Amino acid sequence: MPEGLTAVITAFPYLLQGSLVTVAVVLGAMVSGLVLGVLLAVGQVYGRRPVRLLARVYVWFFRGVPLLVLLFLFYFGLFSVLDINLSAFTVAIIVLGLISAAYQSQIFRGAILSLPEGQFKAARALGMSDLKAISFIVLPQALRFSIPGWSNEYSIVLKDSAVVFALGVAEIMARTHFVATRTYQYLPLYLAAGFLYLVLTFVGVKALRMVEEKVRIPGYSRPGIG
C-alpha cells in the first residue's frame, strides 16, 4: 500500500474527531449568528434612527475586518485586556458568530423587505403591537425565505472555520496540519481534509434543503417548477 494512503487511513479517525470540533464551531457560530442577525435585521428595518445606525456600523465593522485579524484581536487582544479567560474554542465560536451575524442580518433584512408590506399593516390593524406583528407575521415568513441564503452562509462559515486553526483549535485543519508536518504526506492528507469539508458542505446544504421543503408554505409555487 502506498505510504500516502496508509498515512490517511491511520490519521482518519483523528481527523474525523476534528470534524466534530469543526461541526461544533460552525453550529455554535451559525446559531449565535442567527439570534444576533435577526435582532440586527429587525433593528435595521424597523428601528429608530440610532438603532438603525448602530446596526449599520456593526455590519460595516464585521464585514470589513478580516477573520484572522478579528480572531487575534479578540483572543490575544480584547479578552486578555479585559482579563476574561476563554478557550480558543469558545473565542472561535464567538468571533465566527459575530461575523456571521453581520452577513446573516443582511439575508434576513432582504427577506423582510421582500414581504408584501400589507401584511404588517393588516397585523397592526388587528391590534397587534409592532413587536407582535414582527414576531408572529413577519419573521415566520422572512426566516422561511432566508433558508437558501442561510445555506450559502453555512457553507461559507464552514470553510472560514478552517482559519481558527490559527488559535490552536483542534479542528480538521489543525489536525491535518499536525499529522502532515510529522509524516510529510502533505498531498494525501490535505486531500483528505478537503474531502471532509466537501462532505460537511454537502450534508449541511442537503439538510437545509430538506428543512426548506418541510416548512414550505402550501400553494406557493417554486420558480421554475410552477
Next chain:
Amino acid sequence: MADESILKVENIRKAFGKRHVLKGVSLSIRKGELKVLMGPSGAGKSTLLQCINFLVTPDEGEVWLEGSRLNRARKHDLYAYRQQVGMIFQDFNLFDHLCALDNIEIGLVRVKGLHKDAARERAMGELERVGLSDHAHHYPAQLSGGQKQRVSIARALAMDPKVMLLDEPTSALDPELIGEVLAVIRNLVANGMTMIMATHQIGFSRALADEIIFMEDGQIVEQGPSVKMFSDAVSERTRAFCAKISELYGETF
C-alpha cells in the same frame, strides 16, 4: 355635539412631503350605518380610511369612538382602539404562512388572549359565516381572490369590531368574483354592522348606503343620501363622476 355617533373623525389632515392628500376631513357615523366613500383615485379615500385607524399617522385630526377621544400617544389605547375598528384592504393582506383558519385565529390568540380551543371555535364560526368552512385549512395561495377577501372579512369580524373600514374591497377582484364578496358585505349591512366603505360599486351603494360621501382632492366635496346623490347631485363634478362610473361598471344591482 352629543349625537349618538359611534365614530367621529374631525379635521384629518395629511401631507406626504408637499402633497396635501387630506385637507381637513371630518365625518361621523351612527351605529348600523353604511357610508360609502366615492371619488376619483387620488382623492384621498384610502389615506383617509388608513388615517382613521392610524395605519397612516395623520398630521392633524382627532378621532372619537363611542364618545371618547382616542389618545393615540398611548400605545395601549391605540392597540385597543384598532381591535374595535376592523379594516378590510383592497388586496386582502392575508398572512401567507397561515391557513384560512389560522389567519382568523391568530388575532384572537395573540391580541385578545383567547385560549387556543376557544379561538379555534370562534374562527370556525366566522369562516362559516362567510361560507368558507370547507376551506379552513387552505392557505392563501390556494384560495381565489374572492375567497381571500371573505377570509379577511372573517378575520376582521372575529375581533368583534364596532366599526369596519373597507378600502375598495372588490377592486382587485375579477368581475365574476365580486358578487360573492358583495353578498357577504350585504349580509353585514343586514346584521347592523357599522361600516365606512370606499368603493366604485354604484349599484351596491345606491341600494344599501345610508350616505354617499364624495371626495376629491383631499376634501369632501359633497355628501348626502344615496338616492339624492345619484339622481341630482349638486356639484357638476359629482354628477360627471357618477355618470362615468355608471357607464364603466354598468348597473350592477
